[in-house]
Amino acid sequence: MKEIVYPEIGKVFYTKSNRAKAYKIKVSSKEVCVTIPALGTIKQAEKFVLSKKDWIIKTKIKVAEKIIYSFGLKKFNDKVSLNIIPQKEQNNLITYKVDNATEMTILFPQKFDINSDSSQEQIKKCLEKLLSFVAKHYLLDRTVNISSQLGLPINSVKISSAKTRWGSCSYRNDINLSKFLVLLPEHLIDYIIIHELCHTKHRNHGKDFHQLVDFHCAGKEKEFARELKRYRVF
Ligand SMILES: [Zn+2]
Numbered sequence: 566m567k568e569i570v571y572p573e574i575g576k577v578f579y580t581k582s583n584r585a586k587a588y589k590i591k592v593s594s595k596e597v598c599v600t601i602p603a604l605g606t607i608k609q610a611e612k613f614v615l616s617k618k619d620w621i622i623k624t625k626i627k628v629a630e631k632i633i634y635s636f637g638l639k640k641f642n643d644k645v646s647l648n649i650i651p652q653k654e655q656n657n658l659i660t661y662k663v664d665n666a667t668e669m670t671i672l673f674p675q676k677f678d679i680n681s682d683s684s685q686e687q688i689k690k691c692l693e694k695l696l697s698f699v700a701k702h703y704l705l706d707r708t709v710n711i712s713s714q715l716g717l718p719i720n721s722v723k724i725s726s727a728k729t730r731w732g733s734c735s736y737r738n739d740i741n742l743s744k745f746l747v748l749l750p751e752h753l754i755d756y757i758i759i760h761e762l763c764h765t766k767h768r769n770h771g772k773d774f775h776q777l778v779d780f781h782c783a784g785k786e787k788e789f790a791r792e793l794k795r796y797r798v799f
Pocket of ligand 1: 764
């Protein structure tokens, strides 16, 4: 086995396998393992790894950020939290509720293995339903507040279940925000709201637009945009 460290990829372990028929890359959050086939060489393997560099970097981020839901309290930000409480009763029912508008609770039967794929999937589904309530409360208020603070009036705000985009602003100044936004840190929620509000003045992503966003984000637009890239919608 040979270990090589690359500036962008990090540690890569190369192992030769007589059974392998082709070069294979396995990515975990900490390291990358490469299998070299019997007739292969380290040199060829390195070439292969470097040709897949972008994919390896993307996959490493994805693996690192996969949320595993477990029992206990998880705070997404200062206001929004999820508490998963084990249920001792013998029934198979998963129940869920929202307290104080932003505190979500899921009662999960103890007899199920919470780490199994199907349990994780069920928790995710409950969370999606809970987020509809939380987002309506949190995002509508927040958008109306920031809109009046910045003097950028809007026509309406709606909450969507969009999974591919955080928000949008129509020509009639109707703002649409994804409910998954409430899982972000508060400054990034505000940043996205500000971004959409600034579209009421500039309909594109031109220089004037970014200047206005940056102004309302106290000069941190670039920093926030970079930080946001670490999050996927859901
Ligand atoms: Zn935009």
